[in-house]
Amino acid sequence: MQPLSLKLNTQYGGDPAPSRINYRFQRLWLMRSFRLFTKLILPVFLCLAFIIFCFSNEKTLNFFKSYSSNAIDSFADRPELLIKLMSIEGASQPLERIIRDTLPISLPISGFDFNFTNIREVIESLDAVKSVDIRVISGGILKIRVLERVPEFVWRKTPKELFLLDKAGAIVGQVFNRAQRSDLPFVTGAGADVALVEIANFINLLKPIEDRVVAYSRISEDRWDIVLDSSQRISLPSEEPELAVGQFLILNQSENILDKNIERIDFRNKQRLTLTLKDNEINN
Incomplete structure (x- = not known):
């Protein structure tokens, strides 16, 4: 019989165990409070710090104001957002003339500058108006539907x-x-x-x-x-x-x-x- 010879392979690629830093991080990650801090508190803190830094600088603050104002103006002045015409339904001719003369708006006007609440209050303040519905329809038309009180x-x-x-x-x-x-x-x-x-x-x-x-x-x-x-x-x-x-x-x-x-x-x-x-x- 041939004798068995056992050879040990002492050459390997490296220690499979994690490093000390990685091990400690994994242990910390098992803690619920650490995960909450990492996922929520730390990002919020960094965002607040960035915002405070930006707004504490007057030049940066003016830049953001100017940029946001120009962006809003350029968006609000787009032709598809303009209110160009006004249509009044359900009102007699005298009441329609009164509504047109009373409304504090000048067409065309941007939809961002149009105050629906104020316009509704102005129209409903008229004695002859029982209720009013205001909406903007396609084509930039302001549609005002009036329920007029009928004198009896x-x-x-x-x-x-x-x-x-x-x-x-x-x-x-x-x-x-x-x-x-x-x-x-x-x-x-x-x-x-x-x-x-x-x-x-x-x-x-x-x-x-x-x-x-x-x-x-x-x-x-x-x-x-x-x-x-x-x-x-x-x-x-x-x-x-x-x-x-x-x-x-x-x-x-x-x-x-x-x-x-x-x-x-x-x-x-x-x-x-x-x-x-x-x-x-x-x-x-």
């Missing part, structure tokens, strides 16, 4: 002030004489603007004699008088006035009471109807 009543607030009201009692505009809107029901007296719902009910009930109704007068902010032609007046109670109007219509249909020499038909006392003649008073 003429209100004499004081002997020298006439206002147009919508059905909710909001002021739409002002007129200078009744003839300007003679097509609308006429209401008078303090507090009439907050009780227009009752007027709408009266109008529906009084259709048989609507051509004789002159005005609806609010008395002491509590009840209504219906003023008719020929200086006649119907005094309604503060409670259930519609019921009193219905009773009046029945009475007029059966007795033709409006054709008589009566000045006032008083329903304020539910227990007794009072008729006032133009010369004296008679109670029923």
Whole structure:
């Protein structure tokens, strides 16, 4: 038998163990606080240090200001960002003219210089405007969609002030004489603007004699008088006035009471109807 000979290879490339520095770093990396410091705290600190350094130097600060201002201006002045035209929808011609004259803008204007909030507040401050929607559409067109209040009543607030009201009692505009809107029901007296719902009910009930109704007068902010032609007046109670109007219509249909020499038909006392003649008073 041949003897076995064992040869040891004592030549190798190097020690596979990590270096001391690498070993210590690996040990540190296992610590959660060290990883947090390396990934978050250190970068933030370096960024803050750089920012403080830059802004503490006046020349560097002026450079950044000038550069950012020029960049914003060059971007804002691009033709595709300019608002060139204005379109107003949903407004009558008089209101459209008022809106165009009131808006504090001069077209064309950059979209970066356009203050949507300010423009919306200016338009909504107009009495005739209920709500407004503002947006910029393609082509550089400022589109203003207006929901206009519709006048439904003429209100004499004081002997020298006439206002147009919508059905909710909001002021739409002002007129200078009744003839300007003679097509609308006429209401008078303090507090009439907050009780227009009752007027709408009266109008529906009084259709048989609507051509004789002159005005609806609010008395002491509590009840209504219906003023008719020929200086006649119907005094309604503060409670259930519609019921009193219905009773009046029945009475007029059966007795033709409006054709008589009566000045006032008083329903304020539910227990007794009072008729006032133009010369004296008679109670029923």
